[in-house]
Amino acid sequence: MLVKSAEFVTSAVKPTQYPEALLPEVAFAGRSNVGKSSLINTLVNRKRLVKTSSTPGRTQLINFFTVNQNLSLVDLPGYGYARVPESVRRHWGPMIETYLKGRETLRAVVLILDIRRIPGIEEQNFIDWLSLYGRAAILVLTKADKLSKSAQKKQRRAIAGALNVDETALTLFSAKTRQGLPQVWSAIERVTGDE
Structure with a gap:
């Protein structure tokens, strides 16, 4: 996709704060510090549209962005390990589930998913939950540049096994080298009918 414009719209914690539901939306989810913000920034070809941080758990709200005035990208708070108070973490689950x-x-x-980590029960549960509610899942393995080509293949196979999905369902991605960028956009365009 040729990105002509990308802008922040709003942050929300509940449906009354969401922007009007006019555009097709694609949400981004993953563990804290998995490279979510870097992936979105790379997709829209901006360095700092989405704030990145080395401190896990920086995204604490649901953040809405508009691309080319015809698509909405939604950055969800990371789950799992995050340096935030327990009370804040407990609030994330219902907030994300409601959305x-x-x-x-x-x-x-x-x-x-970080290509260097084998996903656990949280990821499997999340995929099952999406399936239960009829939500399409696009699976992306970030930080691919951290591994050699042979290690990428090995990890991709192991992650596919852990998630019980076909290897071809996992797109390798690197914000640094832009590996996988066209494939992620293709998957988004398929589900939004923008092919």
């Missing part, structure tokens, strides 16, 4: 269950314009969720 994922009820947002009528949501077309897919990009689940971001």
Whole structure:
């Protein structure tokens, strides 16, 4: 996709704060510090549209962005390890679930996984939950540049096995080298009908 414009719209914690549901939406989810913000910034070809941080758990709200005035990208708070108070973490679950269950314009969720880590039960549960609610999942393995080509293949196979999905369902991605960028956009365009 040729990105002509990308802008921040709003942050929200509840449906009354969401922007009007006019555009197809694709949400981005993953563990804290998995490279979610870097992936979105690379997709829209901006360095700092989405704030990145080395401190896990920086995204604490649901952040809405508009691309080319015809697509909405939604950055969800990371789950798992995060340096935030427990009370804040407990609030994230219901906030994210409310969005994922009820947002009528949501077309897919990009689940971001660090290629160097074998996913656990949280990721499998998340994929099962998306399936239960009829939400398409786009699976992306970030930080591919941190591994050699042979190690990438080996990890991709192991992650596919852990998630019980076909290897071809996992897109290798690197914000640094831009590996996988066209494939991620293709997957987004398929689910938003923008091919």
